[in-house]
Amino acid sequence: MQKSVRLKSFELIAQDINSVDVSLLHALSTGVGWPHRFKDWEFLRRAGSGIAAVDGIGRVFGSAMWFPHGDDLATIGVVITSPRTQAQGTGRWLMQQVFEQCGERRLALNSTIAAHKLYVSLGFTAEATVYQHQGDVAAALPALPPLDGELSELPPDKIEGIFALDTFAFGTDRSRLITLLSEGASICVLRRDGAMVGYSMCREFGRGHVVGPVIASNDRDAIHLAAVHLKDLTGQFARVDTREKGPFAHFLQQSRLTISETVTTMSKGGPFLNRKANEPAVYGLAGHALS
Numbered sequence: 091m092q093k094s095v096r097l098k099s100f101e102l103i104a105q106d107i108n109s110v111d112v113s114l115l116h117a118l119s120t121g122v123g124w125p126h127r128f129k130d131w132e133f134l135r136r137a138g139s140g141i142a143a144v145d146g147i148g149r150v151f152g153s154a155m156w157f158p159h160g161d162d163l164a165t166i167g168v169v170i171t172s173p174r175t176q177a178q179g180t181g182r183w184l185m186q187q188v189f190e191q192c193g194e195r196r197l198a199l200n201s202t203i204a205a206h207k208l209y210v211s212l213g214f215t216a217e218a219t220v221y222q223h224q225g226d227v228a229a230a231l232p233a234l235p236p237l238d239g240e241l242s243e244l245p246p247d248k249i250e251g252i253f254a255l256d257t258f259a260f261g262t263d264r265s266r267l268i269t270l271l272s273e274g275a276s277i278c279v280l281r282r283d284g285a286m287v288g289y290s291m292c293r294e295f296g297r298g299h300v301v302g303p304v305i306a307s308n309d310r311d312a313i314h315l316a317a318v319h320l321k322d323l324t325g326q327f328a329r330v331d332t333r334e335k336g337p338f339a340h341f342l343q344q345s346r347l348t349i350s351e352t353v354t355t356m357s358k359g360g361p362f363l364n365r366k367a368n369e370p371a372v373y374g375l376a377g378h379a380l381s
């Protein structure tokens with residue numbers, strides 16, 4: 091008896107990502123070692139649009155999603171092809187369909203090392219490195235710098251209060267996404283002289299909690315806005331994605347959130363990042379897929 095068999099290749103069909111069973115998407119991301127839970131996929135499907143690559147009997151071999159922020163910008167995420175089908179053109183095919191759906195919008199994403207070559211060949215330019223800090227939060231947080239202002243909790247029904255600050259820091263109005271993220275999140279704001287100067291969110295994701303977005307005007311404010319959540323998570327798994335290398339990153343390291351991976355923020359159609367010195371900026375990302 092022959093000990094090998096050559097299987098016929100099969101056709102993949104692009105389907106709306108909402109038309110496939112979430113458990114198949116969950117299996118796809120688990121298959122490449124990503125931490126998304128069933129619930130995280132449900133959230134992503136509410137927040138954005140996308141494509142699933144499906145074979146003739148309904149199995150899912152790929153995904154790509156995009157998250158519109160008005161008519162000007164979209165962020166791209168959860169671009170995955172199952173290991174069995176990688177390096178055969180599926181990733182490129184998925185991305186070309188995302189381009190078609192995104193129209194004239196500028197595009198931004200956070201690229202893994204595996205995807206870097208693909209995105210460069212599709213016209214993306216690298217802008218910055220993102221450090222994924224994660225781990226079980228230290229039993230005691232490091233000493234914090236003096237707090238300049240007052241921290242308070244923001245009830246989710248008052249979420250519109252942070253829209254202007256977030257838009258300034260992110261560079262584009264992403265109120266719809268922020269509203270969705272706020273459901274079930276704990277939100278903290280920092281006020282100085284009566285004005286809102288920073289905010290942070292903490293929500294369940296993957297293996298534990300994500301602290302992000304963190305919007306602040308300086309490292310000291312950002313540290314307090316992250317610490318206010320991390321102090322309630324001691325001993326539990328938490329993650330903060332940041333482009334910072336200075337005191338904020340040092341604080342995360344001291345809180346035992348070490349760098350597990352780096353990804354590269356890339357854009358196409360125009361620059362994405364718009365950091366201005368001493369102005370509110372993104373210290374913590376909303377999420378890898380959300381930028």
Ligand SMILES: CC(C)(COP(=O)(O)OP(=O)(O)OC[C@H]1O[C@@H](n2cnc3c(N)ncnc32)[C@H](O)[C@@H]1OP(=O)(O)O)[C@@H](O)C(=O)NCCC(=O)NCCS
Pocket residue numbers: 122168169170171172175176177178179180181182183199200201202203204205207208211
């Ligand atoms: C990144 C990923 C989506 C690429 O999908 P794919 O189906 O392999 O993509 P393609 O077959 O269209 O390949 C695109 C290019 O990337 C190259 N490539 C694919 N996998 C690669 C790898 N692991 N390392 C280096 N290059 C790779 C291919 O050779 C190809 O280059 P070419 O067109 O010059 O020959 C897939 O590897 C994957 O799902 N990885 C795990 C999850 C991940 O990192 N997703 C990216 C999120 S930003």
